[in-house]
Amino acid sequence: MSQTETKPFTSLNFDKLIRNVNIASMAATNDYGMIENGAVGITDGIIAYVGENEPLHDAKEIIDAQGKWLLPGLIDCHTHLVYGGNRANEFEMRLNGASYEDIAKAGGGIISSVKATREASEQELYEAAGKRLETLISEGVTTVEIKSGYGLDLETELKMLRVAKKLGQQYPVRIKATFLGAHALPPEYKHNTDGYIDLVCNEMIPAVAQEQLADCVDVFCENIGFTYAQTEKVFIAAKKHGLQVKLHAEQLSDQNGAGLVADYQGLSADHLEYLSQASIDKMAKQGTIATLLPGAFYFLRETKLPPIQALRDAGVPIAIATDHNPGTSPCLSVLLMMNMACTLFKMTPLEALQGVTINAAKALGIDSEIGSIEIGKQADLVLWDIEHPNQLSYQFGAKPRSTLV
Ligand code: DI6
Numbered sequence: 001m002s003q004t005e006t007k008p009f010t011s012l013n014f015d016k017l018i019r020n021v022n023i024a025s026m027a028a029t030n031d032y033g034m035i036e037n038g039a040v041g042i043t044d045g046i047i048a049y050v051g052e053n054e055p056l057h058d059a060k061e062i063i064d065a066q067g068k069w070l071l072p073g074l075i076d077c078h079t080h081l082v083y084g085g086n087r088a089n090e091f092e093m094r095l096n097g098a099s100y101e102d103i104a105k106a107g108g109g110i111i112s113s114v115k116a117t118r119e120a121s122e123q124e125l126y127e128a129a130g131k132r133l134e135t136l137i138s139e140g141v142t143t144v145e146i147k148s149g150y151g152l153d154l155e156t157e158l159k160m161l162r163v164a165k166k167l168g169q170q171y172p173v174r175i176k177a178t179f180l181g182a183h184a185l186p187p188e189y190k191h192n193t194d195g196y197i198d199l200v201c202n203e204m205i206p207a208v209a210q211e212q213l214a215d216c217v218d219v220f221c222e223n224i225g226f227t228y229a230q231t232e233k234v235f236i237a238a239k240k241h242g243l244q245v246k247l248h249a250e251q252l253s254d255q256n257g258a259g260l261v262a263d264y265q266g267l268s269a270d271h272l273e274y275l276s277q278a279s280i281d282k283m284a285k286q287g288t289i290a291t292l293l294p295g296a297f298y299f300l301r302e303t304k305l306p307p308i309q310a311l312r313d314a315g316v317p318i319a320i321a322t323d324h325n326p327g328t329s330p331c332l333s334v335l336l337m338m339n340m341a342c343t344l345f346k347m348t349p350l351e352a353l354q355g356v357t358i359n360a361a362k363a364l365g366i367d368s369e370i371g372s373i374e375i376g377k378q379a380d381l382v383l384w385d386i387e388h389p390n391q392l393s394y395q396f397g398a399k400p401r402s403t404l405v
């Protein structure tokens, strides 16, 4: 019998029924939420049944999963997927001994990506980002967060966010857009950081909110980025315009940024190599998600690990993401991030999978809709040709076959 067959309507029917399937629902806290030899019924794109393999249920379309594993669609909750050009030349310069200063003097760094993004058309940015998105989708990713932040002027920041919106309309993937105008200081505001923060707060955020181009606002809070006080100004403006907040926090130093996210009921604090216990306690109290980015840690050859055990002890949920960006994490593999979360950060395979499913959904504020296989959630589902879910973080450089169902 073919994998997919059309059968007449009967009672208890669904639009789609996936049968003979092993399910890792990710609906539990301390295990995979497994149902072996089960079935999932879908009606109008929503999960209507999760349980034993019952031949009684029928459907317009029946998929015989033949014992494969069904998992929630993977979620990449932190990317800078839209940008012009790339920075491979910097990578080569650095490995030939150039310093960051040499690279900056040669016009490299974030500002070189800003220049290329400003010069690129919306269509060129869309086509380049579309290819990157196809790579993520090929690994079972069904939701991607995309930040602006390579425009650093109103016109280009809006251009980037319009590209993100169009990607969500044209590809089989859910896009959550984040405004990151406070990513770096543009050349035209050199020595006038507060002036730029005023532009972000008083012109960019209102325009982004008006056009409904982003759900959330992010800032690069760092000694080479924006200060705690400047970050707070941006958070106040975001909240004033009904937008949520998250933060690039404690990547290179402790700026108490993660605590600020918690103070503003933010969704997540991201990077966190230099995260303090005081901020962890605030995050635990507020339910702020810790998003770890092993790709940037690896690519920059960082040595200070995020405080994983302290996060576990405090019960702070941990998400994992690629942080895809041209400068510090030019990676397009959520599966590799899962392996790095285990090999570099000593997270368990279960934690790594939670990090790119239910906890990543929490980091985007949409865990009521996706992130686990539960009745009432969106049927973002992927079938994997694996023997066990732990295989997804165990392998690296491999690409187990997956099918969007
Ligand atoms: N942290 C990072 O590692 C990236 N942005 C940020 O806030 C760097 C982005 C780039 O180098 O293009």
Ligand code: FE
Binding pocket: 078, 080, 248, 323, 325
């Ligand atoms: Fe980032």
